[in-house]
Amino acid sequence: MSIEEAITPQRNERLTAERAYELYWADLLDHDATFTCVGTGCSAPLICACLDKPEQNLRIRPYFRSRRLEDHAESCEVAHGRGEPTAGKQPDVFEAERPADHFRATTAAAQADPAAVPARRVATGAGTGLKPRPSHYYRLSSLVQKFLEHRRDKDLAEATVDIGGETVTYEALFRNIYRQKATDLLGTRAVWWGTASLRATKEGGYYLRFSRPFRHDDGELRPTITLTAKDIDAYPVRKLLRARLDKLIAEADGYCVVFVWAKPWMPKDAEKPFVRFYVNNLDHIDVRGPEILEELKNTSRVGT
Template sequence: MKIEEAYSYDYMDVVDAEKAYELFWEGVIKDKRNFECPAQNCKAQITCSNIDKQIEEMKNTPHFRVYGEHSDECDIYKEIKLAELDVSTEKNKSRTSYLGSETDIFTTERPKNHYHTRKESVKDNDDKHKGIKTSIQTNRDNSLTKRSPEFYSIRPLISKFQRHSKENNLSQRFIKIKGYDVSYKEMFVKIDNNELDKLSKYPRIYFGEATVYRKNNSDFVVRFASSIIDADVKYKPSLYISNEMINSYYWKHKLQTCLNELASNREKQVLVFVYSKPYKKDRFLNFYIDTLDLIDFRYL
């Protein structure tokens, strides 16, 4: 059985691999090996493979891998052994997990103190981490429902969307936004001659092949290859990314490199995801975003 969750020394909480990836690129998690088995009576060391790679460099999505030894008392280790004997049950798996697997929380605005609180220096202190793990496990055991993973960018949601697609369970997995549950199937909308008046009035994650153009030397325009139709007229939606928006973003150096490469090589196929809703103005149909957490690029 794969390890789906791990305790992060840097974040001081239990996370899944998608959250670990988000936190690594935010600079909160410093090392892909800074993880441990979440069980309070176990110190098995864990690494999160691929979180230090950009998406286009990955052969596999981010995932946890144990490179230490579980304690004999570790419930998670016992569940792994049962799985190897093919006698594991969903009940046992649920009992040993810390995070819910059916619903993810997407917070479209980061708390103002998000980086400040998470970037505090964390010294190696076994007693401190053991106490935190004990508290997390106690809260899990006392709670009637599992804690849902929480994300501030669409990048990890895209990875989960791709995984849920392969597992054919998009309708059974949900994203909670502002208190409302939306299935992954409903949230992700492929741009493919959709009729504008039939699209949701709420933002969704639209995606499709696109080309990136440089504008005014420092700004960029993303133009989708497929269309959205309004009154029998086909519009190829666009998205404007200003230099000011790039410079105010925590991931600006990586994103600037990506945009420069795409603008310089327009023949390179890229899939663009954007959390927004299309709006028509004059002869154009556009998406609008106020933070670059709401867009991502995946090479085909």
């Protein structure tokens, strides 16, 4: 059984599996961190699956699970499915910026204070319980994973996400760069994706060049992305980012698939035209291995 939220005494915090994963890779959650159920009157121990995996399985996002169903209390609506009927689907939410204290380290004193532990949701009577909430994400990697899940469920045109203040379908949001006309799309922020080559730079950053091009006049332009060492060193989840990129260079010779939430950019007066994606927030890029290509066949919109 997949469980969305848990409580961790280490941080006195109720959190999603996605947040637990990020905190672990930001060195703010220990490898042996414990988690318990959020159900009414329940303290069943939970495991966070995939917590220490630098690469995400194509079919699985981080999630909590129980060791045994019987560990849950009889009053636990998480395990036993009691509560309000499932409401209509709500859009996922992709947050463009993290809160300033998103990776705030907790103090030992706060960890030791039982009163600081957030209260579990308490059922107030028959017919009440855990209400579904929209999923909030900060890393594009999580949104890509949802995109793949909706693709498998064949509901890309119905599933929606609130991103940048607008609600769009996953089908409209994800766009393959191949053969689209660059000058028509310079103001279009989307999740652009395509195959690319990846290499490390001498300065400690990374350089990505897409394999397939945008169209421009009678020619073709292959967009590029530069991830600077300065930006990476300032990124709270840099340990995870470097682990994934270095593994792709070592095992796939840098051949990868890139997703980036950005607008294509072209200089107005350059001697030779080129296209670049600027990534000021490293949460807005996701780089994956070539095995994902089978999942992506005929998945997203391609301009004519």
